[in-house]
Amino acid sequence: MNVMLAALLSAAAFAGTPAHAASPADSPLVGHWVLEVDSLPMPPEARPKSVNIAFAATPDGQWNERVEIVDQGGNALHSESTLSLDGTPGRASGTYWVDVLAAKMPAPNVLVMQFVYEGIPRSTRVYSVSGDGKVMTETEAYFKDGTPVLRTAYFRRAPGSP
Numbered sequence: 001m002n003v004m005l006a007a008l009l010s011a012a013a014f015a016g017t018p019a020h021a022a023s024p025a026d027s028p029l030v031g032h033w034v035l036e037v038d039s040l041p042m043p044p045e046a047r048p049k050s051v052n053i054a055f056a057a058t059p060d061g062q063w064n065e066r067v068e069i070v071d072q073g074g075n076a077l078h079s080e081s082t083l084s085l086d087g088t089p090g091r092a093s094g095t096y097w098v099d100v101l102a103a104k105m106p107a108p109n110v111l112v113m114q115f116v117y118e119g120i121p122r123s124t125r126v127y128s129v130s131g132d133g134k135v136m137t138e139t140e141a142y143f144k145d146g147t148p149v150l151r152t153a154y155f156r157r158a159p160g161s162p
Helices: 002-015
Strands: 031-035 050-057 063-070 076-083 090-094 100-107 110-117 120-129 135-144 147-157
Touching: 050 147, 063 100, 076 100
Parallel strands: none
Antiparallel strands: 031 050, 031 147, 050 063, 063 076, 076 090, 090 100, 100 110, 110 120, 120 135, 135 147
């Protein structure tokens, strides 16, 4: 019940946020991002080997996200979605534990996404890009044993990525 309340409060908080007028293609989030694995606040043996995120704007103004996670055993998980940026839920495909997402871009350098798997809210993630466009910060909010948790991770723009 607490998870549902948190999801509803998160949705309500962002419902009044004005939509970004510029095209998603103008966002500094567009590009390929590589996780600084050492930035994860967990023991090294629990961290993934790598995480890659690619964001792209589609010709019809939607937002595409592709994620690949390689775990310590070398197994790859992936997910892909194409969403409108008005908060309308959309489907995700792949092997990562997410099947429905919703997204809003309240500013060109900020993306807010809500993750759901099998009807259960999993996390809210806020992606923001530094002023120089080289670092993307991911702040993840979720619940663990009924306690709210915030986790921050840092991504670097991949070489040659816009």
